[in-house]
Amino acid sequence: MKLATLYSHGVAAGFPSPADDHKEKSLSLDQHLITHPAATFMARANGDSMQGLGIFDRDLLVVDRSLTPVHGDVVVVALDGQLTCKVLDRHHGRLLSANDRYPPIPVWEGQELIVEGVVKASIRYHRPR
Amino acid sequence: MLALVDCNSCYASCEQIFRPDLRGRPVVVLSNNDGFVVARSKEAKALGIGDLQPFFKIEHLLRRHKVAIFSSNYPLYGDISHRVMETLKGFSPEVEVYSIDEMFLNLYGLQEQWLDYGQRIRTTLWRDVRMPVGVGIAPSKTLAKLANRAAKKIASCNGVCALDTPQKWQWLQKRMPVDKVWGVGRRLAKRLGHLGIETAYDLAQANPKILRRHTNINIERTIEELNGVPCLSLEEQPPAKKQIYCTRSFGEKLTELQPIQQAISLYASRAAEKLRAQECLVASIHIFLHTSPHEPHYYSRSTLVQCPYATDDSRLIASLAKGAIAELYRPGHRFMKAGVGLVELVPRSLGQGDLFTAGQPARAGEMMQALDRVNQRFGRGTLFLGAEGVHKHWKMRQAYRSPAYTTRWEALPLVDV
Numbered sequence: 058m059k060l061a062t063l064y065s066h067g068v069a070a071g072f073p074s075p076a077d078d079h080k081e082k083s084l085s086l087d088q089h090l091i092t093h094p095a096a097t098f099m100a101r102a103n104g105d106s107m108q109g110l111g112i113f114d115r116d117l118l119v120v121d122r123s124l125t126p127v128h129g130d131v132v133v134v135a136l137d138g139q140l141t142c143k144v145l146d147r148h149h150g151r152l153l154s155a156n157d158r159y160p161p162i163p164v165w166e167g168q169e170l171i172v173e174g175v176v177k178a179s180i181r182y183h184r185p186r
Numbered sequence: 187m188l189a190l191v192d193c194n195s196c197y198a199s200c201e202q203i204f205r206p207d208l209r210g211r212p213v214v215v216l217s218n219n220d221g222f223v224v225a226r227s228k229e230a231k232a233l234g235i236g237d238l239q240p241f242f243k244i245e246h247l248l249r250r251h252k253v254a255i256f257s258s259n260y261p262l263y264g265d266i267s268h269r270v271m272e273t274l275k276g277f278s279p280e281v282e283v284y285s286i287d288e289m290f291l292n293l294y295g296l297q298e299q300w301l302d303y304g305q306r307i308r309t310t311l312w313r314d315v316r317m318p319v320g321v322g323i324a325p326s327k328t329l330a331k332l333a334n335r336a337a338k339k340i341a342s343c344n345g346v347c348a349l350d351t352p353q354k355w356q357w358l359q360k361r362m363p364v365d366k367v368w369g370v371g372r373r374l375a376k377r378l379g380h381l382g383i384e385t386a387y388d389l390a391q392a393n394p395k396i397l398r399r400h401t402n403i404n405i406e407r408t409i410e411e412l413n414g415v416p417c418l419s420l421e422e423q424p425p426a427k428k429q430i431y432c433t434r435s436f437g438e439k440l441t442e443l444q445p446i447q448q449a450i451s452l453y454a455s456r457a458a459e460k461l462r463a464q465e466c467l468v469a470s471i472h473i474f475l476h477t478s479p480h481e482p483h484y485y486s487r488s489t490l491v492q493c494p495y496a497t498d499d500s501r502l503i504a505s506l507a508k509g510a511i512a513e514l515y516r517p518g519h520r521f522m523k524a525g526v527g528l529v530e531l532v533p534r535s536l537g538q539g540d541l542f543t544a545g546q547p548a549r550a551g552e553m554m555q556a557l558d559r560v561n562q563r564f565g566r567g568t569l570f571l572g573a574e575g576v577h578k579h580w581k582m583r584q585a586y587r588s589p590a591y592t593t594r595w596e597a598l599p600l601v602d603v
Contacts, residue, residue: 093314095268095315098591099592099598103601104602104603105603106603122315122316135207137207138207140206140599140601141602
């Protein structure tokens, strides 16, 4: 068995490529968009209430659960058991759309608002897939 | 110190992650082929739904109580389990995956308030993954198991129990029947009962030398562990599987040979795929076929086939399995289940073969690599063996399967905007 491993070693012949020293990892979108892989999930936008912020129907949402939601964040919330994407208005305790046709949604005292994650990015396809 | 982190009703909790409307509601998950209940949310347990109950027997009960029913969705559970594990690595560099829903952490060298630390693990896993867990912390694995049980059963623990002093673990051991101790099965518990050992505490106090004569060597280690002396080490890397089985029930009982051969070909190529993933070759294959044990003439046969050479070629493995199952098959039976086991594995690096016996042709290896790459890129089943058949009528029943939310683009959760 030892013999076999001996021969299976690749033998370097010729000059090494001068580019080897300058090798860098290729860019990866994962690295750019996903800081907490275990806490990140992806979702599909369904509707037009967030168009003002550039989130259109069928866009891809990159949602990070580990981020603490702050005022003004685009968030995914569980509203009456439905996953919904809105802007978090902490100061007035309400959820905002980014489309004039949709009024703000007040969150009443005692009503539980569960933020499921912060939308870190959305991805728009400019050519139908 | 060690921590054992155990997901609460793991599969049911996975189903609630992308369905907030189901949180706090009764949820059950059925086994492969929708046969039995294999997971129940807390609310489903409260309705009196037992573990492993046949689905058809309790279906009316589930419907009456509006219980959410799911078929097993292993792509989802596997992904979530991986996320739990990755999150836990933030709490300890040494994590041992004990099962899909249980992980041990080595907390050696940490000086922490253990209850706070356990709560931090819980809140982080809930925040990042939406997975509820129980945490048991103790100096040995056996005690950590015990602690985990207490964390879940005793409401005032609030999901975390730390057994860091003998007073604490002895208090618990006195209230814990011996069969609940890790590694003590029902049979052993019965034998211990004859010796007057009823509780975990009795066992911890027993004389190992005397007990050993009545039981086995492992009991000595269990006793040490119950007294806070760690004997079982943390296996950081689970060893490569020594055997690979792919076994399934058919969606309907099969009487003809052809669909059975198609099914076995699929199981064989699934097993071969796993074999290649762990860089092994197989030298012998176990094939079996049986009817339901509830059928009047229970029929069950198995056979072991020797491969002509150590191989990882799906085509060869499937054709051997297909040939073998034809030998096992008898007309006139309603077959329920078949399986392929790759039982004699050799690492690929050792499987070079010698000069005098033919080994697997190099081109076969290359072809399998190409096959795996295509299926990884374009989805499982893009390329498959013709022997598997095109219309897989015998496929498992999975009538209530949820989308693979985290592993398939077309199954991503929809968010209203």
